[in-house]
Amino acid sequence: MAKRPIEPFLWILFSAGGVLAALLIPVLLALFGLAFPLGWLPAPDHAHLLAVLGHPVPRVVLFLLGTFSLFHWAHRFRYALYDGLQIKHLNELINLFCYGGAMIGSAAAGYLLWQIP
Amino acid sequence: MADRITLQLARYRPEEEPEPSFQEYEVPCREDWVVLDGLNYVKDRLDGTLSYRWSCRMGICGSCGMTVNGEPKLTCATFLADYVPGPVRVEPLRNFPVIRDLVVELGDFMRKLTSVQPWIVREEEKPLSEGEYRQTPAQLDLYQQYSMCINCMLCYAACPVYGLDPKFLGPAAIALAQRYNLDSRDQGVGERLEVLSQDEGIWGCTFVGDCTRVCPKNVDPAGAIQRYKLTAALEWLKGFFVPWGAR
Amino acid sequence: MSEPPAYREFHPRWYRPRMSTWWWLKRGSHLAFILRELSSIFVAWSVVFFLLLVTAVSRGEDAYRDFLSWTGSPGILLLNLVSLFFVVFHAVTWFNLAPQAMVVRVRGKRVPGAWIAASNYAAWALLSALVAWLFLGG
Numbered sequence: 087m088a089k090r091p092i093e094p095f096l097w098i099l100f101s102a103g104g105v106l107a108a109l110l111i112p113v114l115l116a117l118f119g120l121a122f123p124l125g126w127l128p129a130p131d132h133a134h135l136l137a138v139l140g141h142p143v144p145r146v147v148l149f150l151l152g153t154f155s156l157f158h159w160a161h162r163f164r165y166a167l168y169d170g171l172q173i174k175h176l177n178e179l180i181n182l183f184c185y186g187g188a189m190i191g192s193a194a195a196g197y198l199l200w201q202i203p
Numbered sequence: 204m205a206d207r208i209t210l211q212l213a214r215y216r217p218e219e220e221p222e223p224s225f226q227e228y229e230v231p232c233r234e235d236w237v238v239l240d241g242l243n244y245v246k247d248r249l250d251g252t253l254s255y256r257w258s259c260r261m262g263i264c265g266s267c268g269m270t271v272n273g274e275p276k277l278t279c280a281t282f283l284a285d286y287v288p289g290p291v292r293v294e295p296l297r298n299f300p301v302i303r304d305l306v307v308e309l310g311d312f313m314r315k316l317t318s319v320q321p322w323i324v325r326e327e328e329k330p331l332s333e334g335e336y337r338q339t340p341a342q343l344d345l346y347q348q349y350s351m352c353i354n355c356m357l358c359y360a361a362c363p364v365y366g367l368d369p370k371f372l373g374p375a376a377i378a379l380a381q382r383y384n385l386d387s388r389d390q391g392v393g394e395r396l397e398v399l400s401q402d403e404g405i406w407g408c409t410f411v412g413d414c415t416r417v418c419p420k421n422v423d424p425a426g427a428i429q430r431y432k433l434t435a436a437l438e439w440l441k442g443f444f445v446p447w448g449a450r
Numbered sequence: 451m452s453e454p455p456a457y458r459e460f461h462p463r464w465y466r467p468r469m470s471t472w473w474w475l476k477r478g479s480h481l482a483f484i485l486r487e488l489s490s491i492f493v494a495w496s497v498v499f500f501l502l503l504v505t506a507v508s509r510g511e512d513a514y515r516d517f518l519s520w521t522g523s524p525g526i527l528l529l530n531l532v533s534l535f536f537v538v539f540h541a542v543t544w545f546n547l548a549p550q551a552m553v554v555r556v557r558g559k560r561v562p563g564a565w566i567a568a569s570n571y572a573a574w575a576l577l578s579a580l581v582a583w584l585f586l587g588g
Contacts (some may be wrong), residue, residue: 089527094407097432107493108541113578115496116535117585118503123522129583132511138584139507148504152497158310159497162490164419165409171486172471190498198501202508218464273477300464308464333502341558364478383580411483429551 096161096185103158106151139202152195153188160184208232208283209290210241212253215301226250227290230283238293240276242305250430256306262419265355269305270294275357275417296360298369312356315372318398319380324391342387349382349427351420358414358424360393364407371407372399374414374424381427400435406434485536485542492536495529545570 122129130138138144164184168174207229215223228249230241248255257267260279267278272292275277283291299307329336358374365371380399383389399405408428415425469499470476474484519577520526549563 090263091400092402093402094432094436095443097406098436098440102434102473103493104544106498108544109574109577110581111493111496111537112534112541112574113581114500115530115534117582119496119534120527123518123527126281132507132514134505135514135585139504143583152494155493155497159490159494162487165495166484166490166566167485169363169409170487172367172472174368175526178507178516178582189484191494193473194502195497198504198508202504215465217465223465300466344558344560363469366473395555402564409483409487412477412547412550414479415550416479423550426550428566429547430553433551 096157099154099157101158102163103154103156103161107158110147110151111155113117115164116129136203145199148170149199152199153192156188156191156195157185160188206232207389208241208287210238210245211290211292212242212245212305212306213292213294214253215295216252217303220402221397225258225292232283232287232289234284236283238269238271238281238291239284241283241291242278242293253305254303263353265353266294268355268357269361270360271320274361277355277357277419281420293324296356298362298366300358307356309356311369312354312359312373312375315376316354316379319372319376320391321376321379321383321397323383323386323389324394325388326390336388340388345387346382346385349385349422352379352422352445353420355419357419358422361412361413361417363413364409368403368407370403371400372404374408374428375403375422377408377431378422378424378427381431384431396438399431403434405435431447482543485539488537489543490541493535493540495533495535497534499530541574545574 117127121127137150161184162182167180171182173180205227207392208231209251210228211225213223214226229244230249232246233240237260241251242257243356246255250370255267255269257279258264259266263282264279264382265277268275269274269278269280271278271295272286272312275281275296294303295307299309299311313402316351330385351377354375359365362371365373374438379400380395383394386391405428408425410429411423415423418424428432472478473481503517506513521530545567549566552566554566
């Protein structure tokens with residue numbers, strides 16, 4: 087194949103992110119966003135969390151979840167802007183915002199997860 | 204049951220008016236009458252100037268697709284009795300240019316259809332003496348659902364992506380490409396990939412899913428498109444990791 | 451792709467209505483579609499939220515306590531409640547549409563879509579239980 091189209095690659099990221107986000111985000115958000123702050127369940131203490139996040143497996147899973155989910159957002163949001171607001175003529179700006187945002191977010195996720203003692 | 208029902212028909216006479224308007228006709232509402240029977244009654248008895256397309260009256264030819272109360276429908280398979288007490292509003296198919304009254308321009312769809320080569324492509328025809336190309340029931344089962352398409356264009360009328368961007372290849376053309384891609388006798392997968400994998404091909408689809416909902420033949424074009432995205436993505440990965448193996 | 455239909459001389463004028471900007475408000479299925487697409491915003495917010503949690507944990511016990519009290523503030527609670535609704539909507543629509551995109555065949559027979567969806571839901575339940583156990587007990 088002479089030229090390598092980018093669209094299939096972006097779609098793979100979108101789909102992988104869709105699967106990971108669907109499987110993992112609801113439970114994580116339900117725990118840390120609602121159950122712990124509202125006192126439905128006891129929040130884990132700091133040492134326990136540090137032990138969990140200190141292990142490489144949850145760290146890698148969180149990194150993959152973050153990266154793919156951000157690219158999932160980028161792809162969907164881009165098409166939502168195209169279709170919902172009919173601003174496909176701002177294509178380049180939208181791509182820069184969506185995929186650029188996802189890349190910066192992924193880099194930040196990598197850095198922050200690396201920083202865990 | 205009411206014995207008469209009102210049809211509100213979209214009229215567009217380009218030589219007289221810049222925009223379509225509605226005209227009302229009262230037609231008999233019999234239990235076995237479909238919307239198309241109502242239109243034929245108008246044409247034969249009330250107003251011969253009405254223009255619309257139809258042919259077989261039995262859901263095979265795919266000519267009589269129109270918008271009935273906002274939904275894309277085959278008017279030969281849509282019963283007036285289901286709309287009692289009425290009125291029934293009949294408009295041309297959405298997303299296509301209107302030529303006159305209920306008649307839309309379908310050249311764009313026809314060009315897209317031929318662009319995906321919806322026929323069996325062979326690199327080399329085998330000689331007649333070797334007999335026919337045989338197929339097992341299991342091989343037929345792989346594509347049979349997609350072969351039910353009657354080109355009625357209801358899926359295009361339901362597709363907001365096509366409405367927003369007429370360059371989009373559209374549901375039926377992609378489903379029919381899949382019909383031949385999945386056929387064991389076909390060798391045109393590579394040629395079709397060129398057309399289908401463009402940005403306006405499968406990647407334009409955002410899986411709204413209305414094409415599948417309105418399809419009178421249960422073809423499931425939305426499913427066909429997503430399946431093909433998966434195929435094209437795997438093809439892309441293969442080319443990425445084994446570049447020398449790519450076509 | 452094919453170019454838009456060309457104008458032909460002596461051809462009557464064609465009527466081409468433009469799609470309204472608010473087309474997605476006019477049909478239930480279109481509204482569900484746009485809400486499904488907008489769920490991605492809340493997916494992105496969830497990622498940001500988890501990264502804030504990770505930052506707080508790695509900064510130490512005090513930062514983590516501050517984070518917990520911040521998550522208890524009404525604004526953040528409301529945002530997370532709305533986000534949870536949308537990410538669950540994303541998960542349900544994703545799992546329900548998956549059988550349409552995936553065709554699995556076992557011994558030549560197509561596996562019914564309901565089975566594929568059911569196995570997705572089973573995986574969802576299993577992973578959710580695993581994550582909850584990891585943070586609550588394990």
